[in-house]
Amino acid sequence: MESGDPLVSAEWLLKNFDAPDIRVLDATYFADFTNPPETGRQAWARGHIPGATFFDIDHVADDASPYPHMLPDAVKFSSRIRKLGVGDGNRIIVYDQNRFFASARVWWMLRVMGHTDVHVLDGGLAAWVEAGGGLEDLPPVVSERHFTPRVRSDLIMDSAGLEKAVGSARLAIIDARPDGRFFGRVPEPREGLKSGHIPGSVNLPGSALITEDGHMKSARQLANLFKDPMAPTVTTCGSGVTAAVTALALARLGNWDVAVYDGSWTEWASDPSRPIATEA
Known part of the structure; x- marks a missing residue:
């Protein structure tokens, strides 16, 4: 443990x-x-x-x-x-x-x-x-x-597993991209990808976890940013980098079992058959 x-x-x-x-x-x-x-x-x-x-x-x-x-x-x-x-x-x-x-x-x-x-x-x-x-x-x-x-395969989420979880209340999906990309108001930096988000996911930009001087916020400050820090959670972002910052923050709060969606939005949005949401 x-x-x-x-x-x-x-x-x-x-x-x-x-x-x-x-x-x-x-x-x-x-x-x-x-x-x-x-x-x-x-x-x-x-x-x-x-x-x-x-x-x-x-x-x-x-x-x-x-x-x-x-x-x-x-x-x-x-x-x-x-x-x-x-x-x-x-x-x-x-x-x-x-x-x-x-x-x-x-x-x-x-x-x-x-x-x-x-x-x-x-x-x-x-x-x-x-x-x-x-x-x-x-x-x-x-x-x-x-x-x-x-x-530890439980710390990795793939697209197939995430597709099964969409629409289910059993897993929190936290997207670490800036809100403009999450809500489809700003284009993705990677050419050919639509902006938007995985249905059912919530947005918490990775920048919100970091202080102005580049430290991670305290556990008390972080706790106010998550609805349920100990819930089963998968994190996602553009390509699986900022998503790990969210996983690190949740570990600081005691949740060490957070999975990272490795392919993140780059993989999800590359398949036109996958659903994309833009609403809150």
Whole structure:
């Protein structure tokens, strides 16, 4: 059973940084459609927490999927993460430089693969620097470790399962996209996709979970945003990244069993036979 807070503070990481079992991953990701000035890997190369390896969600992914950064199978995941020096017995701390984008996604991926000793650095790299942590721009020397996957399929939602749940009151569906896209007022950034939402889903933009300085809101603040934080829940977004931020917030409230719809709106709206709603 997972419990406690899925996030750690920069102060905690500074205090425990030299523990031999700790591994730090930089999961910075910028979506292409935002026209970022650099890639996540370039941001990592420019400056990262000492010893942190770069976790590329577009590389540790299902290469055969037509959708972006989909979760790979256990064999591919374990093969690629071993090369990052991460394996059994490690306490993993994931951070990013973009407001939990995509540290929460990597936190979820590791948990799907059965690794429970994983936390997200609250506030990301900025919090580390503010707390007095140093940076380096050299890649770390990595030794491969054995990683044993123990897949938790209950943390993954696919389109078939979600189609069965639509119209049912047994599962809360929370969409983390901005409300304009959710209600069909604003076009999707991915060409060819209609905007709107999965019927029966509710909108809670991922930005509502984050403070102005890039930390996740407190448990008390988060509790006011969810109708029933402990309800069986699946989260969705544009492509399965922001949805993991919602799952992280619900874990902070004690619900560790939230499933993420991996394909999210990119997959759902790609099939014209699936229903799309635009009303409240």
